[in-house]
């Protein structure tokens with residue numbers, strides 16, 4: 130599902146990723162762990178098409194997501210590809226404060242030009258699955274931290290993406306809500322067949338995943354292919 134070879138990322142003289150390669154199968158749940166500053170978020174942003182690798186031609190970089198070499202797409206096609214194939218969950222949910230839960234969840238579907246009724250039906254199904262049926266019209270500041278993060282999960286899933294990238298998804302949750310969120314990832318994989326790549330400092334979550342990849346100083350410590 131994800132195949133990447135020779136990802137290099139430099140910020141000026143700072144080489145944050147030093148030719149990183151990895152291979153992740155469909156339906157796999159992989160965690161990326163490692164010390165602060167190791168390059169985990171940078172890698173996730175590049176795999177998630179939010180950030181570009183440095184000089185892909187020079188370093189012979191290939192990044193294929195769901196069979197598409199994303200290094201070959203122009204910005205417009207990349208946005209479309211991202212909207213249709215990739216879901217994101219961040220540490221801070223990044224919900225839009227002026228929209229209610231249902232509206233926040235529907236945003237990626239509206240960007241994809243899904244009809245309103247269809248998007249709302251799908252959002253309601255997801256909300257029911259995530260135990261949010263009674264929170265449809267609540268604004269983010271009227272929701273608990275765990276509920277906000279579940280709304281963010283529903284938003285990530287509304288377009289039925291093949292891959293979900295999560296960056297410290299439970300970093301802002303108490304241990305009970307964190308545990309529930311972690312269980313949810315595995316239930317979602319079983320139910321919808323998504324592939325998950327999760328950057329985390331949470332040892333418990335990392336140890337639950339199918340594969341734990343350890344990053345240090347811009348490289349994986351063990352073979353990630």
Ligand SMILES: Nc1ncnc2c1ncn2[C@@H]1O[C@H](COP(=O)(O)OP(=O)(O)OP(=O)(O)O)[C@@H](O)[C@H]1O
Pocket residue numbers: 140143145163164165166167168169170171172
């Ligand atoms: N836009 C940027 N410009 C300059 N340096 C950057 C930029 N983004 C990240 N870096 C640097 O790249 C290095 C890796 O950052 P990154 O956020 O990928 O690490 P991380 O492993 O996710 O760390 P953490 O666990 O603390 O989130 C850090 O030294 C950081 O300061």
